[in-house]
Amino acid sequence: RAKELGGRRVEVFAAHMHADVVRRLELAADLQRALLDNQFAIEYQPVVDLATSRVTAVEALVRWWRGSVFIPPDQFLGAAEATGLIVPLSEWILREACREVAAWRASSWDIGLSLNLSARQITAPHFVETVEQALAESGLPASALTLEVIEEMLVEDAEETISRLSELRSLGVRLAIDDFGTGYASLAFLRQLPVDMIKIDPSFVSGLGRDDTLTLLTRTIVRLGHDLGLIVVAEGIERPEQLELLREMGCTRGQGFLVARPMAARGVDSLMRTSLQSII
Numbered sequence: 001r002a003k004e005l006g007g008r009r010v011e012v013f014a015a016h017m018h019a020d021v022v023r024r025l026e027l028a029a030d031l032q033r034a035l036l037d038n039q040f041a042i043e044y045q046p047v048v049d050l051a052t053s054r055v056t057a058v059e060a061l062v063r064w065w066r067g068s069v070f071i072p073p074d075q076f077l078g079a080a081e082a083t084g085l086i087v088p089l090s091e092w093i094l095r096e097a098c099r100e101v102a103a104w105r106a107s108s109w110d111i112g113l114s115l116n117l118s119a120r121q122i123t124a125p126h127f128v129e130t131v132e133q134a135l136a137e138s139g140l141p142a143s144a145l146t147l148e149v150i151e152e153m154l155v156e157d158a159e160e161t162i163s164r165l166s167e168l169r170s171l172g173v174r175l176a177i178d179d180f181g182t183g184y185a186s187l188a189f190l191r192q193l194p195v196d197m198i199k200i201d202p203s204f205v206s207g208l209g210r211d212d213t214l215t216l217l218t219r220t221i222v223r224l225g226h227d228l229g230l231i232v233v234a235e236g237i238e239r240p241e242q243l244e245l246l247r248e249m250g251c252t253r254g255q256g257f258l259v260a261r262p263m264a265a266r267g268v269d270s271l272m273r274t275s276l277q278s279i280i
């Protein structure tokens with residue numbers, strides 16, 4: 001009887017795995033089609049300077065509308081990375097976002113662009129040249145581009161990643177550590193990295209004013225970042241109290257639904273025209 005139950009469990013498990021594999025294969029095929037059919041779009045989330053409330057940059061965030069169904073990045077980026085489709089997808093985002101931000105800058109709006117990088121994209125052949133080309137084609141100055149990576153990409157066997165990013169940095173491109181505080185980069189290691197900016201993870205920012213430990217940790221990260229000469233960006237600002245505390249801590253920049261939600265390019269267009277770029 002025990003054997004029978006065990007056997008059934010194995011069968012159930014196998015069926016479950018099978019469904020999982022099929023789903024993943026379907027997702028991979030869908031992604032490929034989506035890329036050919038131009039189903040991807042870019043939204044831009046404004047980042048403000050907390051001292052002046054002005055928009056200093058926008059972060060490009062990929063969007064996938066499969067028909068009328070929205071699929072969040074967290075649900076397809078893994079598959080895109082695994083299949084390698086992340087490379088052409090990221091190249092498209094890079095070119096398109098550089099072009100759009102260069103156009104806003106041409107209307108004498110001094111904003112920068114932040115882009116999220118994937119591990120596979122950085123180690124793909126010609127990554128550095130691809131970025132240089134996108135800058136040259138769009139006319140976006142290297143200093144207006146910030147590339148965001150997460151700590152995991154910079155620790156463990158990350159020599160190639162760090163050397164490519166350093167190469168870009170020597171061209172004037174800025175580098176940011178995204179989701180800062182959630183990974184394993186030690187402070188000593190951080191000091192050696194060719195980094196200009198840290199983005200404090202929302203898991204810290206969410207507790208501001210509500211949780212003493214998270215408030216203290218946020219304050220410590222802001223101070224640490226400044227002591228290392230870095231720009232410090234707080235992510236996931238949703239409540240006025242968080243904004244107030246971050247300003248009081250002297251955090252450089254802020255981003256979050258309270259400041260502005262990610263928006264399509266024409267949203268940024270009207271932001272530029274109507275609100276004089278000062279939105280909070």
Ligand code: C2E
Nearest residue numbers: 061062072073074093116117118236237238256257258262
């Ligand atoms: P991320 O780079 O940390 O981006 C911030 C995420 O937080 C975005 O989610 C944004 O919509 C969301 N967000 C911003 N403000 C708030 C807020 O106040 N509250 C809450 N709850 N969320 C907020 P999104 O667009 O779903 O992207 C998720 C992640 O997917 C990104 O995290 C990034 O790691 C990745 N990603 C997005 N676009 C790209 C891309 O073009 N290329 C690559 N490689 N990764 C991307």
Ligand code: MG
Nearest residue numbers: 059116148178
């Ligand atoms: Mg990011």
Ligand code: MG
Nearest residue numbers: 178179199235
């Ligand atoms: Mg983040």
Ligand code: MG
Nearest residue numbers: 150178179201
């Ligand atoms: Mg993230």
